[in-house]
Amino acid sequence: MAQEVFDQVQLVLREIEGSQPRTEDELEQFRIRFLGSKNIIKPLFGEIKNISNDRKKEFGQLINSAKVAAENKYLEINEKLEEASLGRSVEAIDLTKPGFPIQRGSRHPVSIVMNEMIEIFSRIGFTVAEDREIEDDWHNFTAMNTPEDHPARDMQDTFYLKNSVTRLLRTHTSSVQARTMTAQKPPIRIIAPGRVYRNETISARSHCQFHQIEGLYIDKEVSFADMKQTLLYFAREMYGVETDIRLRPSYFPFTEPSAEMDVYLGLADERSKKLTKGTGWLEVLGCGMVDPQVLENCGIDSEVYTGYAFGIGIERSAMQRYNISDIRSIFENDIRFLRQFVSA
Ligand code: DAH
DSSP states (O other): OHHHHHHHHHHHHHHHHHOOOOSHHHHHHHHHHHTSTTOSSHHHHGGGGGSOHHHHHHHHHHHHHHHHHHHHHHHHHHHHHHHHHHHHHHHTSOTTSOOOOOOOOOOOHHHHHHHHHHHHHHTTTOEEOOOOSEEEHIIIIITTTOOTTOGGGGGSOOOBOTTOSSEEEOSSTTHHHHHHHHHOOSOEEEEEEEEEEOOOOOOSSOOSEEEEEEEEEEETTOOHHHHHHHHHHHHHHHHOTTOOEEEEEEEETTEEEEEEEEEEOOSSSHHHHHHTTTSSEEEEEEEEEEOHHHHHHTTOOTTTOEEEEEEEEHHHHHHHHHTOOOTHHHHSOOHHHHGGGTTO
């Protein structure tokens, strides 16, 4: 009796070893027969109780080896069939077909000009300082020598935040001057590029948002001549090696003396004539020696340190360079407009 059961298991084992499922259906038949819930090995386990004690272990091992053999064979054949079907699907792909075209993106004209300016100043040791667009009254105005009720606040029509008397959208990147000077000790040599906001009526020439780059240099014995030379270098890198500049006296609350810088484009072509209103000179930035009061407001000893600052409007340069006549197209995100700068 015992030997008979042993023989039965041997038969099952041989059957497992001998079977060679070639398709997924055949493999499924194999699984049902040897591993399914009604598989033919299961009842043999029930025979253990009829085996004499001295052979129980041997029987157990034999029947277990049948089960393991079925599992291994199943896994092995399954893997082979999967590989084969993968191979067939790879063959089905036509590798000679052209790919799907990917549209090339492009830089925005404002970014192109901004990056170029950053590069020019980086070459002479200015580092980039970035800060928040939602500013407080103090950093945007008061620290920059424009206290409340000062008529100079009218120069920049401001968006104040609802529910806050002190929060506003910065009207110029000069606020980063105050942020930097209150956080760092001189020498300070930074440029601060970024977006600014003013409550302007939107038209072809003005917008409620635009971009500036602020420059600030504070150290011992910084002079007006240093500023002029730095700005001449900037103008020649940006507009050409022969470019001339002129500084016209001006007024800003945070600089004394203050100036506006023009670059000479000439009157050779109609475009330059129009752009410069017949003068040949194009205004590009405001600048000046940092007012000692601004240094003191920010905790820097004005007896020891001096400095200069400047603020450049980016849109104007971008519009001049790319012949853009309406500032609104810069902010409309019309893909037909933006695509024109792909190779730039
Ligand atoms: N903040 C000024 C503006 O928005 C520009 C400016 C002028 C910045 C003179 C400066 C400066 O740093 O020295 O109109």
